[in-house]
Amino acid sequence: MHLSLFFFFATSVLAVRASPSADSGLRVDRTKLHAVSSTGEDLLNAPFPLSTPLSLPQDATLQLTFHVSSAASSEPVVPRQAFVELWDREARRGWEGNVPVRARDGRGRFTLDLAAPPSSLPPSHSGAYHLSLHLASSPSTPGLTLPIGEVRLPPAPPAEADPNDEYTLRPEIAHTFRAEEKLPPRVVSAVGAAAVVGAPWASFIGLVAPLPLSPSLPAQTLSFLLALALFEALLATYWVRLTLFELFPLAAAAAVSTFFAGRAALGVERRRRAGGEGKGKVLEGKGKVVEGKRDS
Numbered sequence: 001m002h003l004s005l006f007f008f009f010a011t012s013v014l015a016v017r018a019s020p021s022a023d024s025g026l027r028v029d030r031t032k033l034h035a036v037s038s039t040g041e042d043l044l045n046a047p048f049p050l051s052t053p054l055s056l057p058q059d060a061t062l063q064l065t066f067h068v069s070s071a072a073s074s075e076p077v078v079p080r081q082a083f084v085e086l087w088d089r090e091a092r093r094g095w096e097g098n099v100p101v102r103a104r105d106g107r108g109r110f111t112l113d114l115a116a117p118p119s120s121l122p123p124s125h126s127g128a129y130h131l132s133l134h135l136a137s138s139p140s141t142p143g144l145t146l147p148i149g150e151v152r153l154p155p156a157p158p159a160e161a162d163p164n165d166e167y168t169l170r171p172e173i174a175h176t177f178r179a180e181e182k183l184p185p186r187v188v189s190a191v192g193a194a195a196v197v198g199a200p201w202a203s204f205i206g207l208v209a210p211l212p213l214s215p216s217l218p219a220q221t222l223s224f225l226l227a228l229a230l231f232e233a234l235l236a237t238y239w240v241r242l243t244l245f246e247l248f249p250l251a252a253a254a255a256v257s258t259f260f261a262g263r264a265a266l267g268v269e270r271r272r273r274a275g276g277e278g279k280g281k282v283l284e285g286k287g288k289v290v291e292g293k294r295d296s
Contacts, residue, residue, distance in 0.1 A: 030047075030066060031066045032046070032066070061115075076107075079136055083097060084110050084148075095121045132147045197236070200232060
């Protein structure tokens with residue numbers, strides 16, 4: 001259906017562009033071109049085609065009337081297509097407006113109000129348009145083109161600003177998504193690294209130094225010290241090459257081993273201290289007994 005409509009439209013347009021011919025099967029009579037000013041004064045009231053150009057002032061109204069009938073039977077007919085064309089020969093562009101035709105008497109009427117001209121009417125530098133009437137009865141017959149004459153329209157008012165002009169191309173936005181990283185001086189970096197790395201070891205050494213380090217330390221205490229050293233080595237390794245997710249399981253295992261090693265070391269230290277206190281009490285009691293004997 002769409003293809004047939006397209007074929008009909010294309011054929012009709014080509015037919016309308018043809019010169020007047022009796023083969024169109026149409027006859028146009030009782031033509032009249034009527035122009036009225038904004039004050040109601042008649043500027044023109046005559047049949048067309050015009051012999052001289054028609055100049056229209058601002059706010060004028062142009063009206064075109066005609067009757068269409070069959071060339072064979074003189075009966076009123078409604079053509080399949082009826083439109084007027086305003087063609088700017090200088091700019092080689094134009095405007096087309098549909099003309100309604102009544103079925104009762106075949107009367108067609110077209111009105112052009114220059115107070116509110118169609119927005120699609122292209123402006124002309126010279127203001128001169130060639131006005132013509134085009135009719136087509138069917139795709140199988142040629143169309144009928146009736147030249148009406150030359151019409152001079154007043155200059156078009158300046159077009160209003162198109163709001164879409166705000167969305168034209170703008171200057172390119174220069175933006176740096178990731179600015180270059182600014183590094184501190186090397187001396188500051190070295191001092192910070194030494195503080196971060198050395199602080200735990202300094203604390204560790206400060207806590208271990210008071211202990212009586214000797215080869216005779218219990219195995220539990222040595223195991224605890226070794227577990228602490230391994231935990232510190234793990235943190236240093238994380239600092240250099242491990243990721244956070246790789247550190248979690250290793251740190252959990254190191255924390256559990258350090259906990260149990262520390263608990264065992266504390267147990268040994270508690271028993272050692274408990275044994276030393278018991279010996280002191282025994283010696284103190286013996287001293288009192290000896291003193292008692294001396295007094296007696």
